[in-house]
Amino acid sequence: MGNIKLEIASRREREWYRHRREILSAAEELLVEKGFEKTTMQDIAARAEFAVGTIYRFFKNKKVLFEELFLESWRDIETKLNQALDQPGDELARLQAYHRTCVMLIVENETMARIFYGQMANFSIDPYVGIVGEFREIMKRLLGRLEALFRSGIEKGRFVDLDARVLAIGFDTLVGAYLAVLLGEEKPMDVNAWIKTINRMFFNGIMVHSSNEP
Amino acid sequence: MGNIKLEIASRREREWYRHRREILSAAEELLVEKGFEKTTMQDIAARAEFAVGTIYRFFKNKKVLFEELFLESWRDIETKLNQALDQPGDELARLQAYHRTCVMLIVENETMARIFYGQMANFSIDPYVGIVGEFREIMKRLLGRLEALFRSGIEKGRFVDLDARVLAIGFDTLVGAYLAVLLGEEKPMDVNAWIKTINRMFFNGIMVHSSNEP
Amino acid sequence: MGNIKLEIASRREREWYRHRREILSAAEELLVEKGFEKTTMQDIAARAEFAVGTIYRFFKNKKVLFEELFLESWRDIETKLNQALDQPGDELARLQAYHRTCVMLIVENETMARIFYGQMANFSIDPYVGIVGEFREIMKRLLGRLEALFRSGIEKGRFVDLDARVLAIGFDTLVGAYLAVLLGEEKPMDVNAWIKTINRMFFNGIMVHSSNEP
Amino acid sequence: MGNIKLEIASRREREWYRHRREILSAAEELLVEKGFEKTTMQDIAARAEFAVGTIYRFFKNKKVLFEELFLESWRDIETKLNQALDQPGDELARLQAYHRTCVMLIVENETMARIFYGQMANFSIDPYVGIVGEFREIMKRLLGRLEALFRSGIEKGRFVDLDARVLAIGFDTLVGAYLAVLLGEEKPMDVNAWIKTINRMFFNGIMVHSSNEP
DNA sequence: CATGAATGAGATTTCATTCAT
DNA sequence: CATGAATGAAATCTCATTCAT
Incomplete structure (x- = not known):
């Protein structure tokens, strides 16, 4: 009996979550x-194959x-x-993990990565959705971690003595640039190339001993 | 008489152009x-201190x-x-001129640079402004010139033998990153720093002989 | 067996009636x-702790x-x-009973009294509730009884010879005014005062011999 | 020239005011x-023979x-x-002027009087229009003046020593009762009767010397 | 020409009612 | 029967565009 009830509740819940996902998609x-x-x-209702009113059961407003x-x-x-930045290994290994994760995210989750990865910051979305703050917080946290990583590398004498903050921004931006390429190009660029x-161009520029062959 | 008419016409024209600029601004x-x-x-009419109808004499629609x-x-x-890319000098000098011009454009003309320089992406989402094509053309032309410059540098043995296209994109993106910093930071970063x-980080990475001190 | 069925039916009926009351409340x-x-x-469903659909089993629509x-x-x-008007006693006593009952009703059943007693008017504006007719019938019957009472008092020479209808309306309105006071005042007025x-003001005005001390 | 301009402005203004009135009506x-x-x-737009949008040029919202x-x-x-309460004459005369003005207002301006005169206070309008406060202020001011008038009459020994506030409320309510009659009756009641x-009934009840024959 | 009042299609949001579970 | 998710008609309000003055 209890199981049946539980199952019913669970089915409802699962259905509710599935519908929510359909709307978001x-x-x-x-x-x-x-x-x-x-x-x-x-539009959203039609695409999700629900009535308009139903959308509002899931989300208070647009x-x-x-x-x-x-x-x-x-x-x-x-x-x-x-998770990428928490991997074991030295600074270089972590940055490379970050890089790989970014590329993966962009490939897997193009839409959001497109918005998230440097391409959003302000535009049509900005004045309406009061969410830019949260976005900036996330960006700030990630940039902060990158900056710390570069600073650590500089202190250990592995990276040349450049401004850690600029390095962090530069690295992040370069990594994100792949997205712009994906958007602008008809034939997508080869990920490995x-x-x-990027590895060579960037790390050759900042490694003290340029023995970095990933 | 003809002259006077010409002058009147000219004045009218100049006035027409001035009003057009006021509206665009x-x-x-x-x-x-x-x-x-x-x-x-x-909004636009009010800000430009014209009547709505007047706007429509200058532009067919929004x-x-x-x-x-x-x-x-x-x-x-x-x-x-x-113009920056056409300057006399070697590849490095031209790229540095390009870099300086970009920073200048961003500082002088923030609004448009913001849209133009990398922040365009989720503008491209908006099909309303059917102008993305033109934007891409401009970008393609500029990237093409950058790519040629890098290829020339590689052929002359001044830059290491990396993919010229990736270098062009990477360089352009790095240069544009300054904007993201401008947007995200409370206290603007020092332009010269x-x-x-960027010069060191990037060019150290790609110059064959890293004797580049700008 | 029959008894049991009856009892079951009865219990059901009583439950049905109880639920109906909960919804109305x-x-x-x-x-x-x-x-x-x-x-x-x-709202109603939530407050009554039923599902919306259940409400519709009790009432065809809103x-x-x-x-x-x-x-x-x-x-x-x-x-x-x-019942107040049917009490034994002379005209004055019945009116006073009517008066007391009104005040009691207002105190006990503020909501409905508020709507019923004089505040109805701009409810009559609302054609949604097609019930105004029934309301008017009830009012008409009560006013008719009051009018008869005043006419009887006038005929017996106990009240001065004024228009019985206007007296009835005036009395009823005055009595209802207490509600307006209850609504408008921060500190509720003393019922006895x-x-x-009202007794003095009103009955002094219409009694032939003003020896009326209630 | 100035006159023409003035006239044009004036015509616009007059037209604006006229349209506003049409919408309000x-x-x-x-x-x-x-x-x-x-x-x-x-509905309002259709009745006023304007487009919906036009209504919003005159009023921010419903x-x-x-x-x-x-x-x-x-x-x-x-x-x-x-103005009625400011008339020359003793307390009785002023109250009678107030009474006449009320009846006149009710007859001339039925709709608003209906809402204003005791019949509004709370209902369908209440939760939406945040105007009840202003309405109550006006009521409070008027009741205050009536109360003062009764108090003055009581102090001068012209009215019997009853609670001035209750007298004010009672008088005001009685006077307003005519509206209820207008609403409820098929054949409108004679104003003079x-x-x-009311004069006799009410003032007989409160005048010390009942020599009040209006 | 310039003006800005008027327009009305279209967007967001609410809620009485239905019906599969 | 009870439930409450789903429905979609209808209400409010916005704003690009037109056109009489």
Whole structure:
């Protein structure tokens, strides 16, 4: 008996979560296709195959819907990047793990990575969704960790004595640039070629002994 | 008589052009403040101190207004960057001129640079402004020139033998990263420190003989 | 067996009736708190601790729910006021009984009295609740009885020869004014002071021999 | 030249005011016919023969529209009643002037009087229009003046020594009762008969020397 | 020409009602 | 029967665009 009840509750819950995901996915698709302001709740409802009213059972309003869409993805991204930075190994190994994770994220989760990875910062979304703050916090935390990593490398004499903050920003930006390429190019660039070239270009520039062959 | 008419016509023309600029400037200000969709024609009219109807004498509709706003700025940016790349001197000197011009453009013309330089991506999401194509063309032309420059440097044995296209993209992105910093930081970063660090980091990585002290 | 069935039926019936009351009470509370249009069926369901669908097993629709809510209260009020007017004693005594009953009703059953007693008017504006007719009938019957009482008093020479209808309306309105005071005042007025003053003011004005000390 | 300009401005202004009145009148009609919540902006626009958007050029939103509708009428009512209370003559004369003015207001301006005169206080309008406060202030001011008048009469020994506040409320309510009659009756009651009876009934009850024959 | 009042299509959001579980 | 998720019609409000003055 208890099991049956539990199962029923569980099924409901699972269904609820599935519907929520369907709505968020529809919203994500439309966000890419039409942008935030041009995506209407009618659009989302139609794409998710629900009635408009149903959308509002899951999300208080349009703003909240998109905020939750962003936050869920961003937090996932932050977690994964943190895991990369927490890997065992020296500074170089960690940065390379960060790099690989970024590329993976971009490939796996293009939409959100596109927005998250440097390409968002302000635009059409900015004035409407009051979420930029959270986004900036996440960015600030990640940049802070990168900066610490570079500082540690500089102190240990592994990296040349450049501004750790600029290095962190530069590294992060370079890594993110792959996205811009993905967007702009008709034929997507080869991931490995990209990683290899960035590694050489960037780390050759900052390693004290340029014996870095990844 | 003919001269007078010409003068009158000329004055009219100049006035017409001046009004057009006032409208575009108002639109630019509002674009930064409120974003594209949230900026109304009434807003623009009020800011430019014209009547709404008057705006429509200058621009067929809202879409065209913003397209012309972007195109004018972007073409100006392209011209200036081309001039930098056309300077006398070797590849390194030209890249450094490009770099300096970018920073100058960002500082002088933040609004458009912000949109142009790397922040464009989620603008590309918005199909309303059907101008992304033109933007990509400009980018493609500039990247093509950068790529050629790198290829030339590699062929002359001045740069290490990396993929010229990746180098071009990487360089351009790094240069544009200054904008992200401007946006994200409370206290703006020192321009010179930035230029110096990027120069070292990047060119140390790709110069065959790292005797580059700008 | 028959008895058992009867008992079961009876218990069901009693439960059905109890649930119906719970729903009506919830609706009444919300009516006061939020007004008719702003009270949603979801609100009522939540307050009554039933599911929305259940509400519809008791009442065909929202309109009917509120109609039944009003009618039940109003019929109760009519019954009690009729009992007051049926009391033994002369005209004055009956009017005073009517008066006391009104005050009691207002105190005991503020919500409905508020709607019933004089505050109804701009409810009559609302055509949604098609119940105004029934309300008017009840009012008409009660006013008719009051008018007859005044006419009888006038004929017996106990009241001065004024228009019985206007007297009835005036009396009824004065009595109802206590409600307006209850609503408008921060510190509620003393019931006894109110009754005493109204008695004197009103009956002094219409009694032939003003020896009326209630 | 100046005159022409002035005239043009004036014409615009007059037209603006006229349109505003047309909208308010349409809203008032519909308020009586359908109630506040059931009256839609579409309704008002259709009745006033404007487009919906036009209504919003005159009133920020529905709430404000109705607030201005009420306030304008209420302030007019307050002014007229104050004028009645400011008339030369003794307390009795002023109260009778107040009474006559009320009846006149009710007859001339039924809708607003209906809402203003005791019949509003709380209902469908209450939870939506945040104007009840202003309404109560006006009521409080008027009741205050009535109370002072009664107190003055009591002190001069012209009225019997009853609670001045209850007298004020009672008088005001009685006077307003005519409205309830207007609403409930098919054949409207004779104004003069009403005034005469109320005068006698009420003032007989409170005058020390009942030589009051108006 | 310039003006800005008027327009009305379209967006967001609510909520009475239904119906599969 | 009870439930409450789903529905979609309808309400409010916005704003690009037109056009009489």
